[in-house]
Amino acid sequence: MSALPPITPQHVLGFEGARVVVIGDAMLDRYVAGAVDRISPEAPIPVLRVRQDRSVAGGAANAAMNIAALGIQTTLVAAWADDEAGRELERLLSGTGVATSPIRRGSAPTIEKLRVVAGMQQIVRVDREDLTPLDADGIDAAFEAVRAAVGESPSRTAIVVSDYAKGMLGDDLVTRVIELGKSLGTPVVVDPKSTDIRKYRGATIVKPNFAEALQMSGLRADAPDEETLDTIAERLLVDGIESLAISLSAVGVEVVEATARTRIPTRARLVADVSGAGDSMIAGIAAGLAAGLTTLQAVQIGNMAAGIACGRPGTAVVSSADLLNELLVESSPEDRPGTIEDWDELAQLVAVEKDAGKSVVFANGVFDLLHAGHVALLREARSLGDVLVVGVNSDESTARLKGPTRPLQPQADRMSVLEAVRYVDFVTVFGEDTPRELIRAIRPDVIVKGSDYRPDQVVGGEDAKAWGGRVHIVNLLDGVSTTRLSQGQQVRRG
Known part of the structure; x- marks a missing residue:
């Protein structure tokens, strides 16, 4: 196992001037919250007395907002419709520092997920979605939007591929985006959904969770033991993929590179909601790489951001101030800037x-x-x-x-x-x-x-x-x- 390089407030302050382009599946996350104190007489189901109904940007849009909150210049290339949910998504993105390039998927509506919450517990989720893939014109439009946002001579820039398998990111578009990054020397971070690792060939970092890594590897296991992680590394670190950042939930993150595996432990805290934590992790990783940090430094920042997000109910946005506070609280006097x-x-x-x-x-x-x-x-x-x-x-x-x-x-x-x-x-x-x-x-x-x-x-x-x-x-x-x-x-x- 490799030793962890230190992370200081100066690393977070160094995000200023960096850029990230996010392409992926954007969605609207709605939360209806209230209290349950009786069972319905119509069926054996709880009756929720609604106290709050709110919406937040989800999926790639949440990743983009998290990145922008870290002080990074951020562009979002994603599909949503000109419907009520799409207009609400645009309203949520406005004023956050995220530049948007919306792509239309024919008649497909804006993806919307409704979560019903009683106290701190989700009791049901309702999804509205149409998984119609982008057509050829949509693929070209999305790629050109990414290329324009990255520019011809990018410096301090990274690309995020936020794949939720909702129709935006087909194999052809992902391949073109990753090849663009490689040709420009721009790191590409992937939050994967496909079980075929070859879809992301050439990426700088692929960030599956443990269950996704098992599926990609064709393995079955109950826990991330050393043998299982070795096999995952052997099967997934292929086709030019430089590293893996495997989320192990409460255990932490396993960073797999060609010559080493490194465990980044999770900080102990009360978990309120894991929704959006993966987007927060991707945001931290992408911000770190765009600012010129090493893979291990970037993943440490992503792990910290994900932990902060888990401590908050609903899909959360983690800011640079949140990271700085965490680093200042944990730092000893000699580690301060x-x-x-x-x-x-x-x-x-x-x-x-x-x-x-x-x-x-x-x-x-x-x-x-x-x-x-x-x-x-x-x-x-x-x-x-x-x-x-x-x-x-x-x-x-x-x-x-x-x-x-x-x-x-x-x-x-x-x-x-x-x-x-x-x-x-x-x-x-x-x-x-x-x-x-x-x-x-x-x-x-x-x-x-x-x-x-x-x-x-x-x-x-x-x-x-x-x-x-x-x-x-x-x-x-x-x-x-x-x-x-x-x-x-x-x-x-x-």
Whole structure:
């Protein structure tokens, strides 16, 4: 078994600017929820008192929405009709960041699945569908839509084939799409339905669940033992398929590559509903590959997304904030990003922390020759909240404020030292004379300064008050400063 490479918040933040094109079977998922407290007098069936009737995008549409929620530029190529369900599907997709290329399948209606739920338990599902396959014109239209969305020179792009065997993805169209990806060096991720693995020849990753993998392999087994998984790998890793990501439900995901098998365990959590979890996994895998991550890193992100989706009732959309929160909660201090120079990325991480109910403290300064006074300020600052962000003056900013002989240490060294201080969660840099714009970007709950300032003199204080924050003044240690330290060094040298 191969060791798992680490996954950090920086990997998720790296999704920005990546693109994914999804082609597959889109559908409308409806949920009618209520309570059952009696049996019908007409037949021995429960009577549901309806309390909620809602619709969500399902199938390939849910996969596309999950991908877009991860901050990925997303295009959906799928079939739906100009009917009530189709218009509802378009309404759900609008405003999500998913660009759509709808394909018509003759008179076939939009696929619709109605789930009736009592409490947390599904009691029946009703499907409305017509499995008429795409005709030749439809196949050409779908392929051209994918090619146009991918472009001629794609970079940081992936393709998802979301196959629900509902008529959209015949063998010819799937073959053409995978060959397009191979010709452009674009990874193709497949969520399969066909029992014939040859339909997906040439794919980068095929993601069956264990039951589907058994069917594809012509095997029977009750559990994913080593021998069974070895045989599955031998029979399915063929025809140019680079890897398999086999979902093993509560056990985790088995990643099968040409030279290794790797188990990615499932995170323990309460399962509310598995509907759409596979779409969430595909979304995470595709986002990771599009952003340039390795197969194992991408599947870890997909596994995490699927676990989050399982903890929510109904077909769920998992966002980049959800993944960041999961990673931040699980990470030890040494695994955190530490230094983050991009303010947008920092603002995302801070927002995740605040959404989790944590209070954010901000301190700033030059922090040249870190000394006991600095550490005392940082210690008290950290005691005022859950997350401490430190803003550091850039070298240019420091020279303007302190004179041409400063800083004594370049900003990279000053930030590296601060990152190692156990009270500090995130370090960033600002090039302006004051951190006002940085403070506005991250909106801390508390701004900390030393007692050489009055509260009304603290930059950003008025801004913080506007969003419910405050200023806190820390008493400075007497006789301790970078200036005195540097002067002392000069005296000793003399």
